[in-house]
Structures are given as C-alpha cells and as structure tokens.
Amino acid sequence: MAARLKDVAALAGVSVRTVSNVVSNTATVAPATRARVVAAVEELGYRPNLAARNLRQGRTGLIGVVVPEIHSPYFGALAGHLIDAAQERGWTVLLERTGGRAELERRLLDGSEGRRVDGMIVSPWSTSPAELASLAGGLPLVVLGELEPHGPLDHVALDNVAAARSAARHLAAPGRRRIAAVGLQSALGHGTAELRAEGFRQGLAEAGLAPVAEVEVADLHRAEGARAMRELLALPGRPDAVFCFSDELALGALRVAAEQRVRVPQDVALMGFDDIEDGRFSAPSLTTVAPDREQIAERAVQCLAERVLGRLDTLPGRRIVVPHRLLARESTGAEVTPV
Amino acid sequence: MAARLKDVAALAGVSVRTVSNVVSNTATVAPATRARVVAAVEELGYRPNLAARNLRQGRTGLIGVVVPEIHSPYFGALAGHLIDAAQERGWTVLLERTGGRAELERRLLDGSEGRRVDGMIVSPWSTSPAELASLAGGLPLVVLGELEPHGPLDHVALDNVAAARSAARHLAAPGRRRIAAVGLQSALGHGTAELRAEGFRQGLAEAGLAPVAEVEVADLHRAEGARAMRELLALPGRPDAVFCFSDELALGALRVAAEQRVRVPQDVALMGFDDIEDGRFSAPSLTTVAPDREQIAERAVQCLAERVLGRLDTLPGRRIVVPHRLLARESTGAEVTPV
DNA sequence: AGCCCATATTGCAACGTTGCAATCACCGTG
C-alpha cells in the first residue's frame, strides 16, 4: 500500500498539514521538523498522490499536444521540441494522434471522455480553427501551422506563402522554366497546402513563369511523392524542377527519379519543405525550407502558458510568425559535400 | 464553471448517484430517467472530472511509454502502435523520452514527482532490467527490446541473436567475404547491441568467415553511420559488405557510399535493422530485419494489462519473443523494382 | 389482499490532498 501524508505524519510525529508543507514547500517549516519529515518520507517511500492533488488544485499539470501523427519525421521532431519547452515550465505533455481523422480530432478536442489536460496545442488537419475554438469550449488552445486571419485563438506558424514564394524563386534559376508543384490537397478546402500553392504561384509569376503541373496528393508521405513524380515524369513535356510541399513527398519523388535514371539535379531539380533529418542524408541531399521548429515549440508553449495561468479569456487571438530559412542543397544544384 | 454531477442532478431532478450511474453505466437505470439525465448532461455540457474519478478509483487510465527518443523513425513507429494497442483497451498513453540520459531514465521510473500512470512500458537505454525493477517499486512494468534471462519483469523483444545471425548469413553470399559490422556500443555494457554483435559473429562463423571490422558508435543515428562508413571505406582492405545495427546507421552509410561513388550493392552490400519507412524509399532500397512492431506493441500492452488488472505480483517475469523477417532489398542485390 | 422479489433509486462516507484561518510558542521591546 502506498504511503500517504497521514502515514508520514504519524511516523514523524507532526500533523498532516505540516508534512504537506514540507512536501510542497508551501510554508516555512523549522529545520528540525523538516528533517524529521524528510526522513519519514524517505523511510516510507512516500510519493504524492497526483490525482488528489489535481482534484484539490483543479489543475493537472498536463498539456495536450494533438498532431496528425507521431510517426512522421516532421511531427516527431516537433513533438520533441514541444516536450522540452513544456518541461521547462513544469508541464508534462500528453501526446495525441488524430491520424488525420476528422472525427477523432473532434473527439480529442471536445473532451467528451473528460478533461485530462490544462490546455492544448493543436496541429489541425481537417478541422478549421473556428471549429476548434468552439469544440474546445473554453479550454486554452494554441493552433500550429495555419494562420487564419481572425478568431479567438492564438496561432503559431511560419509564413507559408512567403516561404513557398522564395522556394519557387529558388527553383526558377536560369535554365529552369518548366516547374511543377506536388502536394496540393484541395479536398481539405483550407490550410497549409493552399497557402504553399498560393506562394508557389506568386513566386513563379515573379519570374515570369506559370506552373507546368500541380499534382494533388492524399497525404504528405513518401508513397504519394513517388506516385506524383511518376506522373510528372510521364508527361509529354517533363518538368525540369519540382517543388514538393513536404520533404517526405520529395524523398518519394527522389526515389522514383533514381529508379528511372533521371538525374537530380541535372535533369530535374527537386526541393522539399520541413527540413527533416532524412533530407540531410539522402543522395543528393535535399534542398528544403527549414521552419524554426524550436521557436515554434517555444512560442506555442509560452502562449499556452499565458492562457492557462493568466486567464486571458478576453485577449483576442494572436498570430505569431516564426522565421524560416531556405537551405539550398544538392538536389537543386549545390555542390556535393560530405555530410 | 464546469458542470458537476451535482448540477446535472439538480437539473434532472434526480440524485447525484443516479447521474453517476447513467454517466458510467454502473447500474440499471429506467429509460425515462436515463433520458432526463442525458438531456441534462447535454444541456450543461457536463464532462466527468477525471481527477476526482481517479482519486476515487485509484487508477488513472494512463500508461507510461518510456523510450529513448520519439523523434527517431523506429521509436516513433513503435510508439504509434503502442498507442493503438493501449487505446483498444481503453488506456491513454503518456509518452516519455529519456534522450538516452540515465539519470532522466531513473527519474521517470522512480516517480519521485508522483505517480501519473498505472503502469509503464519501457525501452531502456542505459539502465539494466534488474535496476528497473527496483526503481519502479511495485509499479507494473514491461521491458522492450532486451531479453535478459531472469528477473521479475516481463520482457517483449525479438530474438536479436538469431536475427543478426541470419543477417550475417545473408550478407555472406557467394563472392562476399570481407564483412564488417557497424553499431557496437560497448560503453553501455549490455543490451541490444551486444546481442546483435554476438549473432553477427555466429552467422559469419557458420559461413566460415570472421568480421573484417567492427565499428563502435555513440548512438544509432545517421551521422554515426556516415562516420563509420567513412572509416570502413578508408581501410586498406575495403569491406564488400556491411551490417549496420540500425537502418538509420545504414542510411548514413549509404549516403557516404554515394558521396564517394562506391556502388551499393555492386561494390559494397549494405544492410540495416528495424525496417523504417525511409529504408523502403532510399535508392537503393535497404535490406533490413523487420521486427513485427505491431505484435511487439500488442503483446507489451497485453502483458501490462494483465499486471495492472490482475495483480499478478507473484507471477515471475515472462519472456515473450516476437517474430522478425529478413527483407532482402536492393542494397544487398535484389532487383530494382518501383516502390 | 398480502407477500415476495426484482428493479430502480438513494444517502453516506471516503479517496488524499491543500486553502484558509486559527492557534500556539517564543522572542524582543517598551
């Protein structure tokens, strides 16, 4: 049986309240008393009962992080940073996965099974921010990866339009005029893909070009990238540059290029988006847009902390834009260098 | 303010206990009453307070999953499966990351901050199973990835020795005689790497060979694989086959081979271990040992469930061996096929 | 009609903790 405050108190010959004071540092305790209590805690192996503490305090010390998937390199890395940032503030992260299923996304947010967390950081897939806000019903919420203009929620993201624009300009280097995009997701009707497509078109337009193809995908994984690339390489006028909206798509495309002995970057330049680990070690290494993931995580947790602790119910949603960098690597012509 | 059972009861004109019965299906309730209660629940947006429920029931409904890192493809995928398996049994997973730091590993296990979970599934890095058991102090525990002979804990893993042995035999195909291994970690003094090294040597011995080199690594990531490969390719007698103890190591090695225009598999055959997504899409695709991750997850959660629910304190530790398969792909000579 | 039983509903107490406010001991000061 686990020891309780009561047991420690009995052993140390003090009141329950005093033990509580020692354990949670809530009041001044005489050194001698403290020593006696600490000894008793040690002897009994006392551990606070968090359920009781939570009940009493009304806070759980957990924040939810809701992402489409843990498994993918992008979200895996992001989750790692979020956990670090949360830990620094004394929070534990409860990681949840929606698998891109709208209904699961909703269930997690509306908390019909009960509230486990003090707040949530959500990277939505199929639910719009406005919907999120109503689902969460008062639970502090921070949204990642989209920047919708209005609404009550805080958003943290990079400037997808600007990032895609600079990607397009990078691809539209001298000698490359047939440029395609891979990664549109019109089925979702909103979100990141739209913004990147928009930026892509802007960037090409600035270079006096128009897309030669825009390939829709069902998800952002390698298999879809491979499928899309096969489609593009079969076109009568093959593209000489391809912008994939994720590194995973680009890696799938890279594989197909290798299969078909299409040289990257000589025959087709290729770039991705996200800066995942794999893209640094592929051959050729992958040009990409690198979001500042650490800063995304840091700012998101900071926003959430303010909402949870400060009760800023009235504060309107903030839009936080984190910086990104374009990393020009071998897949768009950078010199081959040892990793 | 969040609605409580008391509020719902008042609105529905029944006792608190009856509402509780409806909400948690613990007793027969007349249809008419149930309807009234459900309506009141809806109207007030009642959500059970899990802290209170946990306190009363002594269970949290959470299980901890402790892995060295979330970020890596192997653990990310495994975590996904564990979450699925847990969900089927009504549990939520609290994912924790040790980053390979022994001290953090200890802190998570001994629960000095208080118990958040009903049990844990641990993939240890630097702590031996015996130590784990004492740290956990009665908390139900299942260990992944190692199979130590004795002790009170349940273990779930593949047969690392047998898997590595078959990998070695696969590499020792006609014409390949200079075979090296990458991934030893003698600093840890125990664990998976030792077992794979052992199996590797056995497999070579069966083919009448001895290792031409065994390269130590600090971790199992790509950068270390790249470093190791550079080392191997600089040897006076270059190996004609390399067994990496993880796919990530192998992908790092593959990158270096490409840099140095060493052809895989023609000049050097290469294989990994884990069957991560990236290895299916690399060029050449990566021969690997595929553990049955779903089964690992399923069995681990099942074991833990038995311990948590059944109080099988007396039952000695079980050793559960899950199957694995060798997937022969392009990096050891399989024909190139579209992904 | 009276009785019994099954079904439906209820009250009470307890889970382990902490906020609040009261009490106690002791020291320095007027």
Place this chain on the structure above:
DNA sequence: CACGGTGATTGCAACGTTGCAATATGGGCT
C-alpha cells in the same frame, strides 16, 4: 512584566467522484 509580533504548526473543510448498503417502487404470485 505585559504586550505585540513573528514564525511555526495545526484543524477543518472541500475538491467531484464512486463503493457500499439501504431504501423505495411496482408487479406477479399465492
């Protein structure tokens, strides 16, 4: 010597839920 003040300790109640056991209701049977 009495008093005020500070520091240390304490008791009580409450957080929201559910286990237990008791009570109310109604129907069927003799």
